Amino acid sequence: xxxxxxxxxGPAGSVAATVLARAGAKVRLVDRVSFPRDKxxxxxxxxxxxxxxxxxRLASPVELRxxxxxxxxxxxxxxxxxxxxxxxxxxxxxxxxxVMDEILLQxxxxxxxxxxxxxxxxxxxxxxxxxxxxxxxxxxxxxxSVHPWRARVVVGADGRRSALAFGLGLAAHPAAPRRWAIxxxxxxxxxxxxxxxxxxHAPRAPRACSDFSDTLLGEMHIRRGRYIGVAPLPGGVANxxxxxxxxxxxxxxxxPEAALRRELGADPLLRDRYSTARLVxxxxxxxxxxxxxxxxxxxxxxxAGDAAGFIDPMTGDGLxxxxxGGEMAATAALDALEHGxxxxxxxxxxxxxxxxxxxxxxxxxxxxAVAWPVLVRAAAVGARVLPAxxxxxxxxAGDCGVARATMMES
Ligand SMILES: Cc1cc2nc3c(=O)[nH]c(=O)nc-3n(C[C@H](O)[C@H](O)[C@H](O)COP(=O)(O)OP(=O)(O)OC[C@H]3O[C@@H](n4cnc5c(N)ncnc54)[C@H](O)[C@@H]3O)c2cc1C
Numbered sequence: 001x002x003x004x005x006x007x008x009x010g011p012a013g014s015v016a017a018t019v020l021a022r023a024g025a026k027v028r029l030v031d032r033v034s035f036p037r038d039k040x041x042x043x044x045x046x047x048x049x050x051x052x053x054x055x056x057r058l059a060s061p062v063e064l065r066x067x068x069x070x071x072x073x074x075x076x077x078x079x080x081x082x083x084x085x086x087x088x089x090x091x092x093x094x095x096x097x098x099v100m101d102e103i104l105l106q107x108x109x110x111x112x113x114x115x116x117x118x119x120x121x122x123x124x125x126x127x128x129x130x131x132x133x134x135x136x137x138x139x140x141x142x143x144x145s146v147h148p149w150r151a152r153v154v155v156g157a158d159g160r161r162s163a164l165a166f167g168l169g170l171a172a173h174p175a176a177p178r179r180w181a182i183x184x185x186x187x188x189x190x191x192x193x194x195x196x197x198x199x200x201h202a203p204r205a206p207r208a209c210s211d212f213s214d215t216l217l218g219e220m221h222i223r224r225g226r227y228i229g230v231a232p233l234p235g236g237v238a239n240x241x242x243x244x245x246x247x248x249x250x251x252x253x254x255x256p257e258a259a260l261r262r263e264l265g266a267d268p269l270l271r272d273r274y275s276t277a278r279l280v281x282x283x284x285x286x287x288x289x290x291x292x293x294x295x296x297x298x299x300x301x302x303x304a305g306d307a308a309g310f311i312d313p314m315t316g317d318g319l320x321x322x323x324x325g326g327e328m329a330a331t332a333a334l335d336a337l338e339h340g341x342x343x344x345x346x347x348x349x350x351x352x353x354x355x356x357x358x359x360x361x362x363x364x365x366x367x368x369a370v371a372w373p374v375l376v377r378a379a380a381v382g383a384r385v386l387p388a389x390x391x392x393x394x395x396x397a398g399d400c401g402v403a404r405a406t407m408m409e410s
Contacts, residue, residue, distance in 0.1 A: 012305025048399025084394030180287030
């Protein structure tokens with residue numbers, strides 16, 4: 001029997017598996033799909049996450065395939081725009097999840113993890129009665145047949161729609177916020193001129209915002225009730241993600257490309273760049289984005305990454321929660337393997353709250369503000385009067401403090 005079965009080979013699962021295998025555990029990592037695989041995301045990894053990957057000796061191959069971002073451009077209603085650069089030489093990166101997740105998976109395999117693609121976990125195998133429930137493995141299907149898989153610890157890193165967390169009643173979509181995401185890759189408007197002529201890590205100004213900066217920036221365009229993130233990726237491609245309130249009857253979800261082009265075409269700051277830009281791949285839609293995983297814990301199972309809860313991608317936190325959360329899940333699993341389950345969940349919950357609590361609250365404030373037109377207008381006025389406050393928020397959202405603390409401790 002494996003010591004640990006990790007379900008889901010996204011960043012949370014691969015990092016958890018790597019940390020466990022390096023500590024000597026026998027680890028099996030399964031995913032329903034083969035890698036490399038696409039994943040709808042804003043494709044930015046902030047400075048804090050990069051520092052954590054560096055501490056885990058996982059950053060170098062990721063950085064090699066990325067473009068560095070020196071800061072963020074935040075724009076609001078009425079054409080207000082504030083550029084915030086990360087301090088002290090810190091930077092974020094833009095990298096496609098197809099590339100990054102494959103790199104992290106290969107690192108896990110290199111650390112000794114056994115990886116099996118094409119395994120779809122259907123739910124947890126639970127022993128005991130209601131009071132004394134214990135996860136002892138999973139049921140999973142592969143090539144048409146269903147098998148039980150047993151392990152001493154199961155790490156559920158199977159993403160926002162976690163079969164393990166939803167199946168056990170540990171997670172659900174909250175009534176609010178109900179936001180959907182539409183993401184696509186566009187050829188950058190000037191890509192034909194620059195493609196191949198410039199190394200992927202060389203800085204280039206975002207075209208619409210080139211008046212503001214000669215460095216490469218991620219972009220967050222906040223509008224009433226919705227926002228659009230833009231990340232300039234290697235190879236002259238831009239990731240463009242729209243997050244908006246929606247629901248199952250919304251025709252935009254049936255034709256995401258048209259919805260995205262309509263939003264971009266109506267936006268004074270973005271229409272010149274993207275109204276006629278070529279789509280590299282069909283637009284993808286995903287939602288509802290938010291998952292509330294406040295439903296408790298069961299011995300035998302540790303949740304990590306989005307499976308442990310995800311609310312809104314606005315502040316670009318998901319990958320730090322996945323990477324650091326994967327590491328914390330691995331530590332908790334090692335603790336359980338060595339000493340039993342007493343206190344494991346309580347310690348993990350306290351640690352997650354200590355590490356992520358302030359950012360959860362920051363995200364709550366921002367996403368609530370976006371939902372109120374009057375607050376979006378007020379924020380635009382505030383940004384004009386006090387751009388330093390927006391710059392401080394950009395630094396905070398970029399986890400620059402986390403980066404500094406992580407670099408000092410390693
Ligand atoms: C629109 C949008 C934009 C975002 N932008 C950013 C950003 O710019 N920066 C940032 O830091 N975060 C961002 N995020 C958040 C980030 O994408 C997630 O937090 C991150 O992907 C979580 O990683 P994970 O490993 O938990 O899950 P995932 O990356 O979703 O990986 C889960 C894995 O589990 C597998 N799986 C699922 N179900 C099963 C099953 N039943 N059996 C077996 N395998 C299964 C899947 O195939 C997948 O490979 C964004 C999110 C959204 C929605």
